[in-house]
Amino acid sequence: MWAVSRTVKRAFKYRFYPTLEQAAELARTFGCVRLVYNMALHARTEAWTLRREGVGYNATSALLTGWKKTEELAFLNEVSCVPLQQALRHLQVAFTNFWAKRAGYPSFKSKKRSRRSAEYTTSAFRFRDGELTLAKMSQPLNIVWSRPLPAGASPSTVTVSQDAAGRWFVSLLCNDTITPVPAPGTVGIDAGLTHLLTLSTGEKVTNPRHERADRQRLARAQRDLARKEKGSANRAKARLKAARVHARIADRRRDHLHKLTTRLVRENQTLVIEDLTVSNMVKNRSLARAISDAGWRQFRTMLEYKADWHGRNLITVDRWFPSSKLCSTCGALADRMPLNVRSWTCRCGSVHDRDVNAARNILAAGLAVTACGDGVRPQRESSRTGRSSAKQETRG
Known part of the structure; x- marks a missing residue:
């Protein structure tokens, strides 16, 4: 039984360093993705609230085509259309999870707080000889290949993101073959x-207590941030410094x-x-x-x-x-x-x-x-009892 291998979808994440032109193009794409997502969410919410009309992915895709033809939103044509369509698909998944009671109602994306990312499918990127080139770009991304991809792997989707610390990452979704090994x-x-x-x-x-190890450094960075005037360049620098401390803690954990x-x-x-x-x-x-x-x-x-x-x-x-x-x-x-x-x-x-x-x-x-078959396996949905829990044990 251990000789049977299985193929799974795995995401391989790498850091990359974009050129100034690539960074500007990705920043525009992130903004357009966020705008399309929010506009589609508003349209779906308004249609249901005012007319009790259900709007699905196909309807929002048609709306996107119309938005691109308007003078106010003509800039949507300047970025790749694939990340915009993927944003609509992500919204559809969010609504599906909401209807299945697996998540709350979808919320609008914030320019300051939401994750900056864009997803590209195979039609919007070229992966050849270890080089990845995205749509609307003339040069491949400068990726740090910290670990090899599976032999012969061909990415099905590519997700580009930028974290709060200003670091750029690319995640490649590939098929990987895993052969189980006996473990007694x-x-x-x-x-x-x-x-x-x-x-x-x-x-x-x-317990390595990563946050406690960097608590003084984090507190100092947050104090410096609190002293800076909102909207100033110095505040932006201080925010980046605090974000880097948070990123260091999260990475180590x-x-x-x-x-x-x-x-x-x-x-x-x-x-x-x-x-x-x-x-x-x-x-x-x-x-x-x-x-x-x-x-x-x-x-x-x-x-x-x-x-x-x-x-x-x-x-x-x-x-x-x-x-x-x-x-x-x-x-x-x-x-x-x-x-x-x-x-x-x-x-x-x-x-x-x-x-x-x-x-x-x-x-x-x-x-x-x-x-x-003893009944100790919990059912996630039915095990919510409203009882308070501190390590799930009684204090008395």
Whole structure:
């Protein structure tokens, strides 16, 4: 069974350095993409609010053709038409997710806060001999190929973006063939703050606390930004400096989580985690900053798609499962387990490290799912109960 390979869609992201002409062209494209998206959203909202008329992608595409013919919006013809059409498709996906109750109502894109990006399909770029040339450009992009693309890969879509720190990135979506490799291990994973992860094997992964490491630098940059006059050139420079500190923190956190999740997936066939509701947990003002810095939601997302790529079993245990209060030796349930208790002794005489014991219980509960269908796997939509959660454990 391990000889069977599978083909997956993977995005390979690289940094590039545009020329002044390329930067100007991309800046115009970003602005036109944002304008078309907002105009189409306004048209769809107005049609439904005033006339109860549903407007889909085809109708907005026809509207775009009409907008280009007007004198006020004739500048839309100066950029490639493909990113504009892709913006309409993205809006359609946003509405589809809204109707399926997977997301809120689509919001307008902001010039200052929204992500600056444009998506090109195969008709709007040329990829040849390791050089990528976008539509409306005469020169290829100066890309830093930090890692090779899969052998013989041909990008199906290319997304160009610029982050708040002013860095330019290009993401190439390609087919990649993955051959699963046997992994004998099974592991339960307990997420925490003192230690980022505690495994059922007893291993504890140190929490690097990337935001805390750069907190003084970030605070200094934010103070400098607050002192600058709004709209001034000095404020723009200060904003860029603060954005670079944020980017440094995010990059280091992402890199650490990528390495950690890749190792776990390669070493284990079955992985069991908790269903943590991070959106509720960050409402705790005392722990919100530390929880956000840990990146639990990002960790789970990475673990999910990597487990799917490599054919691993990822099992999620219900958030209300009493993993910390349950003795992993005899199964007795402790009456109280305050958060400040890091080790405890069960009535059976077993001495437990709180986090290791929780990880072992999580693994046992997860294996019960595969063995006898025990009901510990949560349903994302129905598990929202309105109960407050701080590490999903009772404080008393």
